[in-house]
Amino acid sequence: MASSAAAGRRLLLLRHHHLLPRRYISSSSAADSLDDGGGGGRLKIFDRDLKRRHRDRAAWAMRETDGFVDAVAENLLDRLEDCRKAFPSALCLGGSAGPVRRLLRGRGGIEKLIMMDMSADMVRKWRESENATDDGPESHFVVGDEEFLPIKESSQDLIISCLGLHWTNDLPGAMIQCRLALKPDGLFLAAILGGETLKELRIACTIAQMEREGGISPRMSPLAQVRDAGNLLTRAGFTLPGVDVDQYTVKYNSALELVEHLRAMGETNALFQRNPVLKRDTALATAAIYQSMFGLEDGSIPATFQVIYMTGWREHPSQQKAKRRGSATISFSDIQKQFAPSEN
Amino acid sequence: MRRTASMLFSHAGAGHRGIPQALADVLVCPLSKKPLRYCEASGCLVSEAVGVSFPIEDGIPCLVPKDGKLLEDNSEKSEQEPIPRDSSG
Numbered sequence: 407m408a409s410s411a412a413a414g415r416r417l418l419l420l421r422h423h424h425l426l427p428r429r430y431i432s433s434s435s436a437a438d439s440l441d442d443g444g445g446g447g448r449l450k451i452f453d454r455d456l457k458r459r460h461r462d463r464a465a466w467a468m469r470e471t472d473g474f475v476d477a478v479a480e481n482l483l484d485r486l487e488d489c490r491k492a493f494p495s496a497l498c499l500g501g502s503a504g505p506v507r508r509l510l511r512g513r514g515g516i517e518k519l520i521m522m523d524m525s526a527d528m529v530r531k532w533r534e535s536e537n538a539t540d541d542g543p544e545s546h547f548v549v550g551d552e553e554f555l556p557i558k559e560s561s562q563d564l565i566i567s568c569l570g571l572h573w574t575n576d577l578p579g580a581m582i583q584c585r586l587a588l589k590p591d592g593l594f595l596a597a598i599l600g601g602e603t604l605k606e607l608r609i610a611c612t613i614a615q616m617e618r619e620g621g622i623s624p625r626m627s628p629l630a631q632v633r634d635a636g637n638l639l640t641r642a643g644f645t646l647p648g649v650d651v652d653q654y655t656v657k658y659n660s661a662l663e664l665v666e667h668l669r670a671m672g673e674t675n676a677l678f679q680r681n682p683v684l685k686r687d688t689a690l691a692t693a694a695i696y697q698s699m700f701g702l703e704d705g706s707i708p709a710t711f712q713v714i715y716m717t718g719w720r721e722h723p724s725q726q727k728a729k730r731r732g733s734a735t736i737s738f739s740d741i742q743k744q745f746a747p748s749e750n
Numbered sequence: 751m752r753r754t755a756s757m758l759f760s761h762a763g764a765g766h767r768g769i770p771q772a773l774a775d776v777l778v779c780p781l782s783k784k785p786l787r788y789c790e791a792s793g794c795l796v797s798e799a800v801g802v803s804f805p806i807e808d809g810i811p812c813l814v815p816k817d818g819k820l821l822e823d824n825s826e827k828s829e830q831e832p833i834p835r836d837s838s839g
Binding site for chain 2: 455458495518520524526529530533544546547548549550551554555556557558559561562
């Protein structure tokens with residue numbers, strides 16, 4: 407457990423190392439900020455204020471239904487049907503909480519749902535749509551930051567986060583806060599975008615920038631890899647962790663349409679180290695390279711979205727556990743003798 | 751906390767000022783994770799532990815640390831730092 411946590415920390419550090427100038431990682435402070443669950447976040451990768459404004463914009467740019475987001479929300483909620491337990495009180499964190507609420511349809515036996523997002527406009531929009539439909543569980547709305555979860559300890563049965571947590575600077579810290587907010591035997595369900603996401607755009611951006619500007623700047627955020635997700639869950643102290651990956655390919659008419667979709671989802675670049683200027687020339691070159699490298703026969707372009715689904719529970723005595731090492735009373739050679747006598 | 755909750759409850763029916771009891775029960779200060787007090791005069795949620803008040807806008811409590819305001823009578827908190835780090839965690 408301890409060694410896996412240390413390995414996770416090393417991995418995280420390695421992952422951030424090449425992205426950040428030295429001054430951000432001052433000796434041990436980076437490791438410390440990943441460790442403490444509460445007020446960490448000295449390691450700043452994402453501009454949370456900018457992300458908040460992105461989400462304000464997404465609140466009005468959002469489509470009524472979005473095929474990709476709905477598919478992810480549906481997949482996430484499907485997991486509730488696998489549990490025999492009911493979850494009377496649930497917390498739904500930022501990202502695509504709107505579709506989660508819409509697609510819930512009584513699953514998981516949720517009676518009270520708290521919806522939280524960083525953007526006040528987004529929360530207001532959810533409230534309007536909640537008033538319009540007037541079915542589903544009793545809903546409450548809070549403006550809050552996932553990095554500073556304002557939820558009482560051991561108060562929730564279920565925490566869902568659909569496509570939101572990949573924008574947190576301190577993902578382990580945010581997950582630890584989620585675990586603390588859960589009741590014992592409470593369920594944590596999250597979907598985050600994985601490292602394979604938008605690989606086509608990544609390539610096209612890099613080539614266009616090399617070609618037009620003679621160098622590259624980070625246009626895309628670093629995303630978690632699948633192998634990190636398991637470490638994250640164990641690090642955050644969840645029991646019975648489960649990770650699985652799904653890959654979606656969305657087709658667009660052009661690269662500009664893809665960028666419009668990203669804006670509508672509030673998934674545009676929010677790195678601190680971003681280049682605030684995007685030359686028209688470079689943008690058009692990116693679109694052209696995208697089209698020529700990845701374009702399909704029918705003229706559309708595909709974009710890959712990799713979604714990592716994470717499931718974890720807060721520890722509880724009733725959960726199954728592996729036995730202590732060395733606690734077995736029967737030797738394996740005896741078992742072999744018992745069940746396979748014909749081979750000798 | 752029970753006093754806070756009852757105070758909030760009395761306001762829940764009265765327009766947009768208070769927040770529902772069910773929500774008030776689970777909300778805590780995002781920095782210190784200590785209970786919040788509802789201030790009737792300003793219509794804010796006050797975290798005594800760190801001396802910060804959080805606004806309630808349109809019936810939606812806003813608990814992002816950046817939106818919180820330092821209480822003026824709390825002179826011992828440094829004014830340069832909007833988020834007191836020591837008390838969190």
